Amino acid sequence: MSQLSEVFNIGLLQNTLRTATPVILAAMGGLLTEQAGIMNIGMDGMILVGAFVAVAFSYLCASAAMGVLMAVLSGILIGIFFAVFVVKLRSDEFIIGMALNTFAAGLTVYLLRSIFGVKGTFSDAAIVSLPTVHIGFLENIPVLGPLLNDNSIFVYITWLLVFLTWLFLYRTPYGFWLRASGEHPESLETAGISAHKMKFIASILCGIFCGFAGAHLSLGYLTMFSEGMSNSRGFIAFACVIFGMANPPKVFLAALLFGFLQALGLRLQSVGVPADITSTIPYLATVLMLIYIVVSTDRKKKNKAKKQLERI
C-alpha cells in the first residue's frame, strides 16, 4: 500500500506536466507540417539543435531569454533548410528527416567539443535557467496548488501555444490555407495562393516549436546539454501527431498521456522496478497506441458493414 502511494501521488502528476511539455511543443510543430501534407520525422534533430543553441547562448550571454531567442532562430533556420529540400527541391521527406536527425546529432557533438571542449555533457553554473512561475492564490488549494505552481514558465506558454495553434488552424484564413495546402494543394494554387508558401510557413513554424521544445529541455529544469538529449522525443511527438489526428487538443492529450507514462516509469523505478523495464513503458505504449488506431478503424469499418447487412 505504501508502495502504491509512493507511485501514485502528486509528484506523478507534476512529473507528467514536466515530461510532457517538450513533447507537446514539438507535436504542435509536427501537426502543422502534418496538416500541410509533409511527413516530418526530423523533429528530433530540430529539438536537439534547439537544446544546444539554448544552452550555448544562455551561457555566453548570461541570459535565458537570449538562449530561447537563439534556439527559436536556429529553429527558423532549420525549418527553412528542411523546406528548401522537401518543398522546393522535392526531395524525399523521409530521407531529409532522417538526414536532419543524423546531422543534428553530429553537429551538436562537434560544436560541444570545439566550443566548450567537453565530451558527453556540458553543464556550468553560468548557464541561466528559465524562470519558474509562482501563482500566489493557488497556494492553499490542494492538488492544484502544488501541481500548477512553480512550474517552468514554458509549461504555461505551452498551454497558450496549444490554444493559439488551434485558433490559427481553425479560425484564421491562413490556417485554412495551410490545411488546404496539405489536403488538396491544387485547389489552393488555383485560388491564387501558393501551396509551396504555406508548406514553407508550416516547416518554419515547426522549427520554431521544436526550438522552444529544445530550449525547455536544456534550460527548463536541468540547465545542461548532453549529447543526444532529445532522446527520441521528436519521434514520440510524431506518434502523438498521428494518434491525435493532427488536431491540436487531441494531440495535446496524446502528449500528456505519453508524459504520464514516462513519469510513471520514473516512479516505478523508485520502488525498485528495474529501469530497463520502466523506460520502455512510453515506447511500448506508443506502439500499442498506433496498433490501436489501426485496429479500431478497421473494426469500425467491419461493424459498419455488419450493421448495414443486419438491416436488410
Added chain:
Amino acid sequence: MRCAFFLAKGGKTLQESIVRFDNISMQFPGVLANDKVSFDIKKGEVFALVGENGAGKSTLMNILYGIHEPTDGAVYINGHKVEKFSPKEAIAMGVGMVHQHFMLVPSFTVAQNIVMSKEPRRMGIFYDLKEANRETERLVREYGLEVEPEAKVGEISVGLQQRVEILKTLYRGADILILDEPTAVLTPQETEELFAVIRRIVKEKQMTVIIITHKLYEVMNISDRVGVMRRGELVGVEETKNVDERILASMMVGREVLFDHIEKTGEPGEVKIKADNLYVTDNRGLLAVSGVSLEVKAGEVLGIAAIEGNGQSELIEALTGIRPVQRGSFYICGAKADGMNPGQIRKLGAAHIPEDRVATGVSLKSTITENLIVGKEKLPAFSKYKLHLKQSSIARYAREVAEKFDIRGGGVDIKTEDLSGGNMQKVVVAREFSFDTPVLIVAQPTRGVDIGAIEFIHKQIIDKRNQGCAILLVSADLDEIFRLSDRIITMFEGRVTGEFKSGEIDKMEISYYMTGHRDGEGGENDK
C-alpha cells in the same frame, strides 16, 4: 482592371472580343501542345472548344487561366495583354475556371471552398465563418444555384460539387467562365441543369462561357460558336448553326470514323458469369453493392450503365477477387468463385481490364514487353522449367502482339509510362485479350483514349464477343455501352434498377433508371 472601353450597354453584343489568343505556342518536354493558335472569343457567347484527347484544349485554357505560360505568343483579356501568367492575375482579370478534376478541399464546407483565398474576416486576421455562409447564401439566391453552405464538400454529389466550383468563380467576380469537360461526370439530367445555368448566366449576367468537351451533341446543344483543335493546332472556328456533329467529328480526327456499324454475330450460349445476391462494401466500410444478381452468357456483352460511384467499381472488384464479398456468391464458368483471390479467379477463365490503367492496369516503369508478358511468363513457350526466361521468344511474342494490337510509340522496349493514354490502354487490352479466356470483365476500356484507339478497342471487344466470350462491361460512356452491349443493366446506389435489351431504350430514358427510378416506379426520387 476591368476595361470600361469594352463594356457595352444594352445587353448582348456579339462583336466585341473579350479574349484573344495571338499565335500561342506551348512546348512541353517532348510535346508541342499548342502550335501557333490564334482566335478570338466574343463577349457574351458560349464558345465550345472540341478535340480529341491530347489535342491541346486543356493546355490552351490553362494558359488563359495563368497556370501555364506560353512558350510563344500573347493573350489579351478585355483588350489588355496578359503580362504575368498566374491564376491570381487571371482571377483579377475576370477569368474563372472549373477544372475537370475539381479544385475543392473535401474536408472543408461548401462555403469555405467558395470563399477560399478571399475569406471574409473579422479584426483583420480572423476568419468570419458565419459571413462566409451568408455570402454563399447570397450567391445562391442571385444565381439560383442551390447548395447547402455548411455541407462538407467531400460528402455531396459530384453534380453539386460542380455547382460549388461555378459559385467559387462567381464569388471572385469572374465574367469569363471556363468549363473543362463539365459533363464528363454528370448524368444527362444533371447536364441539362448545367446547361440551363449556363444559358441563364450568359443571358442575365452577360457572362462569357468557354466549354471544353468531347461530346459533340452537347456542342450543338449549348454553343454559339465552336473551335476545333487537332494535334495542338486550331483546325477551324465555326458558327455552331453552320455545322453538324459529323462535320465536327471529321474536323477533329481528320477522317470519318464516327459511328461505324460493328457487326455482331452468333447466339448467346451458356451462362459464364453468374452473381447471386451480392453485397460488397467500399473502402470506408459502407455498403456499395446491395444485393446485385446478374448473368452473362457466352457470346454476349452485358453493359452496366451507372454514374460513377454507384457501386459498379466495387462490383467489378468483387467479381475479380480484388475486394471481399460480404454476402452472396458468384460463379465464373460454373465454379463458385467468391472467397478466391484474383489469381485463382483468373485460372477459372476470367481476364480483367481494370478501370484505372495507370494505377492497376500496367506497371509504368516496366517496358511494354514486360507488361505484355505478365501472367504468361511461366508458360513453356517463354520459360525453361518456369525459371529461366526465354528472352528471344518473349521479344518475338511482344513484337507480334504490339503489331496486332497496333501499339505505337517507339518499339516494345520503351518504358510503358512514355506511351500516350490510348497506346497504354492497348497494352492492357492486348495482354488481357491474348489470354483467350472465356470470360472478360472490362471496366472503362476507353476512358481518356483518342477516337482512333476507341474504334480499335471496340472492334477488339466485339471480335471477342463474336468468338463466344462472355463479356461484362462497365463504362461511364453511355455511347460505348449502347454500341457494344447486347443487354444493359442500370445501377443506382448499389442496386440494379433496370434491365433492358439494347435497342429497347434510349439514352434519355435510361438516365431515369441511372438516377434511381426503378422498373414500374413513376414518382420523383429525391436523391
